[in-house]
Amino acid sequence: MNNRQPLDQLGLGVGKKARLYRILHRHGLGNGTALFLPYDQGLEHGPRDFFANPAASDPRYVVKLAVEGGFNGIAVQIGLAEKFYWDYAGEVPLILKLNGKTDIPSDARALSPVHADVADAVRLGADAVGYTLYVGTPAAEADFAEFRQVRADAQRLGMPLIVWAYPRGEAIEAKGGKDSFYAVDYAARTASELGADVVKVNFPHPDKRAGVPAAYASAFTSQQAVDAVVRSANRTLVLISGGEKAGDDAMLTKAAQSMQAGATGLIFGRNVWQRDHDESLRFVGQLRDILAKYPST
Numbered sequence: 001m002n003n004r005q006p007l008d009q010l011g012l013g014v015g016k017k018a019r020l021y022r023i024l025h026r027h028g029l030g031n032g033t034a035l036f037l038p039y040d041q042g043l044e045h046g047p048r049d050f051f052a053n054p055a056a057s058d059p060r061y062v063v064k065l066a067v068e069g070g071f072n073g074i075a076v077q078i079g080l081a082e083k084f085y086w087d088y089a090g091e092v093p094l095i096l097k098l099n100g101k102t103d104i105p106s107d108a109r110a111l112s113p114v115h116a117d118v119a120d121a122v123r124l125g126a127d128a129v130g131y132t133l134y135v136g137t138p139a140a141e142a143d144f145a146e147f148r149q150v151r152a153d154a155q156r157l158g159m160p161l162i163v164w165a166y167p168r169g170e171a172i173e174a175k176g177g178k179d180s181f182y183a184v185d186y187a188a189r190t191a192s193e194l195g196a197d198v199v200k201v202n203f204p205h206p207d208k209r210a211g212v213p214a215a216y217a218s219a220f221t222s223q224q225a226v227d228a229v230v231r232s233a234n235r236t237l238v239l240i241s242g243g244e245k246a247g248d249d250a251m252l253t254k255a256a257q258s259m260q261a262g263a264t265g266l267i268f269g270r271n272v273w274q275r276d277h278d279e280s281l282r283f284v285g286q287l288r289d290i291l292a293k294y295p296s297t
Contacts, residue, residue, distance in 0.1 A: 002230045002262030004032070004296045010235050015158015016197060019127040020237075023093050023160075024264070024296070028072035028288075032296030034265030035287055036095065036239065037066045037272060038075040040130075043100045052245070052274040059084040062273050066092045069272070069284040072265065073127065075162075078116040081124050093127040095162060096120060098150055100132065110168035111139040114146045118153035128160040133194070135187040137169040144194070151195045162239070163196035179243075180208035181225040182216040188229045192236040200239040200267055203254050204229055226261040242268035248283065255287055259294040266291070 007017055007024070024032050039062045041049045050057035059080045066074040066088075073093035076085065077100055085094055098121075099112040112132040121129045131150050134143055147163075154161040167183035176182045184204040191199035206220035220228075230238050240258035242251060251271055258266060266287060272280050 001260050002227060004262045004264060004294070005235050005237065006032075006296065010197070010237070012160075012197065013155065013158055016154075016160045019158070020160050020197070023072050023127050027093055028070055029291055029295075031292065032264075033259070033291040033294055034072040034239065034267075035070075035284070035291060036073045036075060036265065036267040037062065037069070037071045038241075038267055038269040039063075039080070039273070040075060040077050040097050040100060041269060042080075043077055043102065045103055049270060049274070053276060055277070056273040060087065063088050063092070065273060065277070065280060069281055070288065071284075075130050075267070078120055078124075081126075085124065089125055094121075094124060095128045095130050096124060096126040097130040097132070099146070107168045108170050109139050110134040110137045111143055114150065118150065118157050118159050121159055122157055126159070128162050128198070129154060130162045130164060130200075132164040132166060133187075133191060134166055134168040135190045136167050136172040136183070138171075139169075147194060154197075160197045161195070162198040162200060163191040163194075164200045165191040165196070166202070174211050176208045176210060176212040176216070177205075179203070179205050180212060180216070181206040181220060181228070182212040185216075185225075185229050185232050188236075188238065189232040192233045196236050198237040198239060198264070199233050200241055201229060202241045202243055203258065223257050223260065226257050226263075230261045230263055237264040239263065239265050239267045242266065242271040245270045245274050248286070251283075252286055252290065255290045259290055264296070 075095040099114045101112045165187035167178045181204040204225040206225040
């Protein structure tokens, strides 16, 4: 298992350290691990994601679910934060997403425009901000420039910066695809080098090797791949995404391997709120059982 970095070894300013401490030790299990509920899919994917469980189209339902499930935080866009988070403000930490896009255009030149800032997060009582960075996109110059401003504001205001590091673009598709081991590993390292405090990545698939660099063309196990991704992030905390809804056994195996690798936690959205209410809480209980086995300082 990779060593999970304690907060006092991450080079954080006092504001960032205080907010991350609240997230990791005053919410959820309180043992230094994290379970986040992302709810930005209404913008990113459109309303179709709510068809499986129409109740989840109501933000009040999902924020309440985050409280009931004992999550360490909920990630939403600014419109939902302003209209719905105040019902449960303080009961579950807010991660304010600062950028986002629809999935209507092609991802060939993917860019996620900024539509909120770190000052909005402070005003809304957030404990962290989220930024989607498309690693490998031909629009990297604009993406890096927007990220640079967000990073500077987060540093100035003491706000932890969580980067959704998503490989996208024509070159990525030609080299194994967006969730290949190569792409996810590169994304984790990129986020760390650009100044993320926490990086959110998809679980790597080492079997996707078409066109990847030679170092990634060998046979790796899933555990070896996720171990390497966490190492690549070094002193940036790692969250592993649940991705598209899948069967319980696959999701729980992914969760256990991620924590064994030294990830700080999990960020599972559709795999939680696309279920009915009671089934969601049952599944969250299973995830919490896994997190309880990997306490951190």
